[in-house]
Amino acid sequence: MFYRKVYRRLFFDQTCPLCHVHPASSLGICEGCHVDLPWNLFPCPSCGISRDHPDDHCRCCNHKTFTVDRTFAALEYRFPLNTLLPSIKQRYSLHHLGWLSQVFHARLEDQIDQWPDVLIPVPMHALDLIRRGYNQAAILAELLGKATSINVTHSAIIKTRCSQRQHNLNASQRRTNLIDAFCVTSRPIADHIALIDDVMTTGSTLNELARLLKKQGCKRVDAWVLARTPDPDSDEDT
Template sequence: MKKVIETFLNILYPRRCPVCHDIAVPVGQRICTTCRDKLKPITGPRCYKCSKPLAHGEQEYCENCKTTHYFDQGIGIFTYGSVLRESLFQLKYGNRQEYGVFYGQLAAYYSKNQIRCWNPQIIIPIPLHKKKMAKRGYNQAEIIASALGKELGLKTDIKTLQRTIYTNPQKDLGYRERKKNLEHAFEVRGKLPWKNILLVDDIYTTGATIDSAAKVLKTAGAEKVYFLTVGIGTDA
């Protein structure tokens, strides 16, 4: 009966492909068969710290991770290229919230072994400031984190870590400007009950956002802070 209902809903409200944004073909699939090959997870050598793809196998760290980070380790699932950039833009600004569920489920599939090794107690999505949340109506990181957590059997918390300062968009800023932009942007509300935390966001470029959140969490008592993002930049 459940399968019949799902089939009916897929016909009535067909899914959009996150790559081409048309109705996914065949109907009921999450991504078009012809588009699947355009969205491939990262393979090959990666930075040991942030997981950015590296040009040379003998490298251990990307240029950005030669400096100190507050997070312990992280993983990005896809390279943040043109296909993913447009898809995440539609998720964030085009109200394609179903893309967040799709990416959360896919991230769980590709990262489950790594996350089990980290053994986090909780998943915390990077929060939006209340003004941005009111304007957009949803937090894309929260949607991704919720879908990821459901797949892996991990709880998600959206109350403890809060964004208290409205910051300028990060995309047009350099690394130092990004860090300065995020100073004091986050705070922990109440007592932090977890020692091992997984942060989730849609994109990792310089790591300034993740680092700022990780710093606040560690100041509040966290011992290990890891991260997962759907997209990640390449080595500088």
């Protein structure tokens, strides 16, 4: 019975993995679900927060400085992303990364002004990696690397100690929490790098990684994130 189900899913089941009703299109999900995704149509180029209009001033960026040169955020971290992405972290829905990377790639093709030389996924600490078994940002980076033919480097930055989840901390604790948490292992890596992550909330981790890369001579660091939280103090890490 179990094998029959798996076989059906692999070879015959072309239904949309989101609604499980309509046939999936070449986008990996059905057209209705694709339209209904929480698109981040006009992300702020600095912090990735969704704006109503491309010329709108971003209120979240007031008085803030960013080391990341440009942020590209494909979607907003709202339903179904806010249920899908945590479930991917708990191993239940890993197969969703396939169509999510397709959606991500299509949005990047619309928005990117200059393609980077190398993609680097936001690293996990070795102990967390052993515990979970995979880094979803690394899988996303591999899928995007394949789609864009850009090299992916996994070992250029390592996480040297387990930090606390950023969203539980205030601004100064967030800065302290990241001190010496990462280490750039090789140089020079490339002139233009894109950091890859699934969710961006505070942006502190991405900015810290950009700072370290620039210290090693990197000229431009972008952040490519699948989903951006609408509110900086909401749910997810990074």
